[in-house]
Amino acid sequence: MTDPRSFDTVEALEACVGEELGVSDWIEMSQSRILRFADATDDRQWIHLDEVRAEAESPYGTTVAHGYLTLSMLPRITAEVFTLKPRVAGINYGLDKVRFLAPVPSDSRIRGRVVLDRVLRQKPDTIRVHLTVTVEIEGGDKPACVAEAIAQYIVAP
Numbered sequence: 001m002t003d004p005r006s007f008d009t010v011e012a013l014e015a016c017v018g019e020e021l022g023v024s025d026w027i028e029m030s031q032s033r034i035l036r037f038a039d040a041t042d043d044r045q046w047i048h049l050d051e052v053r054a055e056a057e058s059p060y061g062t063t064v065a066h067g068y069l070t071l072s073m074l075p076r077i078t079a080e081v082f083t084l085k086p087r088v089a090g091i092n093y094g095l096d097k098v099r100f101l102a103p104v105p106s107d108s109r110i111r112g113r114v115v116l117d118r119v120l121r122q123k124p125d126t127i128r129v130h131l132t133v134t135v136e137i138e139g140g141d142k143p144a145c146v147a148e149a150i151a152q153y154i155v156a157p
Contacts, residue, residue, distance in 0.1 A: 005082045010127055010155055013084055014119045021116050021131075022081040026109040026138060027073055029065045034106055037069040051106075065104040070145050074133055077112030078151070084129075086156040093128060096148040102140055109138040117148070128152050 005022050007013040031051070038044050043066055046053050054063040075092065084090075104110060118130040128150055135145040 002080065004080055006085060007082065008085045010084070010086065010119065010121075013082075013116070013129070016116050017119060019116055021114045024077040024080040024112045024114070026111050027076065028109050029069070029104050029106065031063060031106040034063060034065050034069065037066055037072070041066070041068065043068070060103050060105060063106040065106065067100040067145065070100070070104050070110065070135055071098060071147060073110065073135070074112070074147060074149055077133060077135070078114055078131060078149070081112070081114040084153060084155070088125075088154045088156055090151055090153045093150040093152040096130070096150065098145065098147045100145050102137060102142045102144050104137055104144045108140075110135050110144055111138070112136070122152070125157060126152065126154055 002022070002025055007016075034048055038048055047058055048063055048066055051063050055061060058064070113134045113136065115132040115134075116129070117132055118128075120128045120130070122128055131149045131151070133147050133149055134143050135147075137144050
């Protein structure tokens, strides 16, 4: 696992607006992960779960991960890419735009490229960090997902 890029101050993070902060490690999207996600969300479409039918009928020739499973990897991806040391707490604030551009076949691997778009100071102890995360599929010719994610951090004074 790669060490995340570490920022000791909000100002140091702000200085990197417009930059790619880094790339996460590869994450395996195994069929068992897909099954666990289906259990957690009750999204049981055959294209995710029925390997025999997917091989016979799916345009992808195999089962594929749920789009929201791919999206749910963003917290892991961003944590692998960067840390903010004066952070006291962080929450997912929301998403401005999400596009699912390619299916993620079961047993493939994904990783994320994280670009810092904006750092907005809300209060003296609160910032919002806007990121564009591009989720790549190993060996794929286009991204699985591109998401504009927003995190809110409470930071130490």
